Amino acid sequence: MKKEKYIISRKFIGSLLLKNIMMFGVVILAVAAPMFMQPDKTSAAKKKTKQTQEYVSMSYKKGVLTIKGKGEMGDPIKTTVYENKNIKKVVIKKGVTAIADFAFKGCKKLKEIILPSTLKKIGAYAFEDCPIKNITIPKSVKSIEPGAFAGSSIKSITIPKTVKKLGEGVFGDCKKLESITMPGNIGVRKYEEPDDEYQPKSFVGDSCKSLKKIKFTTALDINILKRVGKSGGFEVLANDPKYKSVNGLLYSKDGKTLLRIPLGRKRVVISDKCTTVTAGSYGYEMYFMDSAMNEIVFPKTVKKITFDDTLVDSEHYECKNIKVTLNMDYLDDQSIQNLWRTNKYWKNSLKDELLRKGLAKLNEENERMLMLSDGYLCGYIMKEGSDVDDESTWEKIDGLVIPDNVKTIGCGAFAGYSICSITLGSSVECIASLAFGGWSSKAGLVDDNSKRYAVVYMKNNNIQIKDNAFNIGGYVRVVTL
Numbered sequence: 404m405k406k407e408k409y410i411i412s413r414k415f416i417g418s419l420l421l422k423n424i425m426m427f428g429v430v431i432l433a434v435a436a437p438m439f440m441q442p443d444k445t446s447a448a449k450k451k452t453k454q455t456q457e458y459v460s461m462s463y464k465k466g467v468l469t470i471k472g473k474g475e476m477g478d479p480i481k482t483t484v485y486e487n488k489n490i491k492k493v494v495i496k497k498g499v500t501a502i503a504d505f506a507f508k509g510c511k512k513l514k515e516i517i518l519p520s521t522l523k524k525i526g527a528y529a530f531e532d533c534p535i536k537n538i539t540i541p542k543s544v545k546s547i548e549p550g551a552f553a554g555s556s557i558k559s560i561t562i563p564k565t566v567k568k569l570g571e572g573v574f575g576d577c578k579k580l581e582s583i584t585m586p587g588n589i590g591v592r593k594y595e596e597p598d599d600e601y602q603p604k605s606f607v608g609d610s611c612k613s614l615k616k617i618k619f620t621t622a623l624d625i626n627i628l629k630r631v632g633k634s635g636g637f638e639v640l641a642n643d644p645k646y647k648s649v650n651g652l653l654y655s656k657d658g659k660t661l662l663r664i665p666l667g668r669k670r671v672v673i674s675d676k677c678t679t680v681t682a683g684s685y686g687y688e689m690y691f692m693d694s695a696m697n698e699i700v701f702p703k704t705v706k707k708i709t710f711d712d713t714l715v716d717s718e719h720y721e722c723k724n725i726k727v728t729l730n731m732d733y734l735d736d737q738s739i740q741n742l743w744r745t746n747k748y749w750k751n752s753l754k755d756e757l758l759r760k761g762l763a764k765l766n767e768e769n770e771r772m773l774m775l776s777d778g779y780l781c782g783y784i785m786k787e788g789s790d791v792d793d794e795s796t797w798e799k800i801d802g803l804v805i806p807d808n809v810k811t812i813g814c815g816a817f818a819g820y821s822i823c824s825i826t827l828g829s830s831v832e833c834i835a836s837l838a839f840g841g842w843s844s845k846a847g848l849v850d851d852n853s854k855r856y857a858v859v860y861m862k863n864n865n866i867q868i869k870d871n872a873f874n875i876g877g878y879v880r881v882v883t884l
Contacts (some may be wrong), residue, residue, distance in 0.1 A: 411862060459499055463488050466512075472766045473497035475524075479505040491824070497521050502529045504548065509533075518544075525551050527570065540566070547573055549594050553608070560584070564620055568592045574632070575608035583607075585620035587639065588629065603830070605690045607632025612695075614667055616651070619643075620868075625663065628653070629689055633667035653684075663687060666694045675702040683713025684743040697722035703730045708738040717747050726751035729756040736775045739763065743781050744814045744837075747791050753783060768806040778810030778830065783817050791819040799823060812838045822857040823848055826884075829862040838870040847877055860884050 435570040459472035461483065468490045470476060471806045476499055480486055490517040498520055504526035507513055513533045520541050527548035530538075536557045540547075541835045542563045549570030552560070555579055562569065562585040570592035574580055592602060607614060609632075617631050618638040625644050628637070636651020646662070652674065653663035660679040664671050664690050673680065685696065727749045739762060742753060754773055756868065757763035763781060766772035790796045801823035805812065807830045822839055839857075845857035855877035862884050873879040 423634075435502050461485060463490070464603055466491035467494060468492070469494045469496065470499055473498040473500075475499070475501035476506060476526075479503050480507055480510065482507070483849060486676050491515065492516070495519050495522065500524070502526050504528060504760065505531070507533055512825040524548070527551065530555050544568075545750060547657050550594055552577060558582075562586065562589075569606060570594075571606065571630075572608065573606050574611065574741050576606075576610050577608070577612055578737065578852070579613055580611050580615060581613050582616050583614070583631070584618045584623045587623035587627065587643070589624075589701040591630065603629070603690050605630045605632050605692060607634075609633070609692050612667070617665075623653075625653075628663055629687065631701065633689075633692060634665045635667045636665050637663065649676070656723075661740055664696065666692060667694075669695050669697050671696055673700060677702065678704055679707045679709055680786045681709055681713065682707055682715045682741055682793065683711050684857070686715035686719075686745050687713050687836075689719060690717050693719045693721045695721055696725060698726040698728075701729045701730060703732070705731050706733070706738075707735065708741040710741065712867060715745050717745050720746070720748050723748050724751060727752040727756050727760070729760050732760070734762055736777070738778060739775055739777070740781065740797055747815075747818065750782060751785075752759050754782070766806060766808065768808065772806075772809070774809075775813075778808055780805070780809045781817050782813070782815065783820065785819060789819065794821070795823045800825060802826070804828070811835065814838060815840055821847060824858040824860070826860040827862065831861075831863060831866055832868045834869060834872040836871050838869075838872050840871075840874045856880055858882060860881060 429705055437701045448512050450796050452581045458477050459470060466489055468485060489512060494517045497519040497832060498521055500521055501524040506529040508528050508531045510533050514535055516535055516538050518541050520543050522541055522543055523545050525544060527590045528550040531550055532554040536556050536558050538560065540563055542565045544563060544566055546568040547566060547570055549571055550572045550662040553575040553675055555577055556579050556580050559582045561815040564586050571594050598820050611632055614632055615637060617634045619640065622643050623639050634806050637644050637653050638650050639648045645656055647656050647658050649658060651665055652661060654661055658676045660681065661677050661684045662674055664682055664685050717878050725748045753881055764774050765772050773784060775781050785796055788796060789798055797819055804826045805828045807828035809828055810830055811833045813833060814837050818836050818840045847857055849855055857877060858880045860882050864883055
């Protein structure tokens with residue numbers, strides 16, 4: 404009927420216009436306008452219903468902010484009329500599916516949060532700098548965005564198994580955080596840095612030094628340990644198919660191979676069931692963080708120090724003079740070499756232990772040379788006052804003669820020295836990669852083009868020289884004697 408009425412009305416208006424358009428134009432337009440603009444009640448109802456389904460509202464009363472409705476929370480508090488309210492508690496009702504980015508950022512008195520079972524996403528920096536101590540994340544949540552709890556006062560948190568993505572820096576600057584329970588295999592939400600080259604970051608910031616334990620509730624992906632911060636210990640599932648945790652350290656399933664040491668552990672005591680230690684266990688890369696380890700104790704049972712496919716960082720340590728205790732009676736030369744080259748901050752203590760246990764000796768012709776069996780020069784012992792990290796303290800080597808009883812100059816043997824000239828004995832057969840690593844801009848010889856170089860005198864023409872053996876920053880002149 405509406406359609407017919409509308410058509411008749413249009414014909415009627417048309418006839419009036421044809422009869423006397425000049426006289427009655429204004430009157431006719433006034434009458435016709437409401438007819439054309441008459442709303443369709445059915446479509447209006449549909450539109451109203453749709454708005455109700457997606458609308459999320461806020462209300463405030465006596466320190467409690469209540470958020471209710473259906474759909475995603477739209478704007479952060481700072482853009483609403485509640486910006487300056489004294490918000491102490493937030494209650495988000497069932498129906499809300501997402502918390503906005505920066506939602507409660509900077510709410511300095513917010514201590515309690517109640518989240519609904521319908522929530523799927525917690526936005527980036529949603530609770531940044533809030534004094535909340537505890538929060539229960541519902542199992543409905545699938546994603547927690549970067550920085551969501553950064554700077555908060557959270558002490559303990561459980562990330563449900565249902566969460567598939569966890570944001571970088573999600574617990575950044577959480578200085579009171581003590582424990583995290585989380586899936587052992589979880590995806591990463593990255594910071595968006597469109598103008599910069601992406602660099603991976605941890606879930607937990609470097610300033611969080613209170614983290615005692617991280618407990619994993621699903622089978623562990625070992626690569627996730629690069630992102631979990633400086634915890635005091637790891638705990639994996641008893642039925643994890645690959646790994647076993649003993650006293651917070653991560654081992655192979657049979658407990659015989661040490662795979663990871665938590666970077667927040669200061670004193671490390673390796674299990675007496677362990678027979679193999681991987682260099683990656685203490686040297687694995689941690690994004691923008693240093694290990695807190697200042698002492699490590701190797702049990703009598705350890706027989707080998709090996710490499711796996713882990714990229715080893717020999718410099719990421721807070722302590723610059725790490726104490727090493729060796730309790731084994733035997734360690735093969737390759738294992739000793741691996742220990743020596745993979746941590747530059749325990750060389751002084753390691754040297755003492757190797758000599759104490761009779762696993763190495765000093766060269767009879769030059770007692771600053773630490774020797775292994777079969778003529779392997781492990782390292783040239785630095786003088787007191789030299790700092791491997793401060794090139795202004797590096798000793799200048801000019802005219803040093805390597806004795807004839809040396810067959811191999813090992814990796815890193817002369818790291819932290821300014822090399823000008825050196826003479827290799829007639830028995831030297833091999834120079835390992837990075838044997839002469841390191842270069843001081845204040846030392847070395849200078850050629851006519853102002854380029855720095857070192858001179859190596861060789862008595863043997865058949866020396867095997869590995870790639871980057873002379874990684875000294877300038878170039879090398881080899882002179883055969």
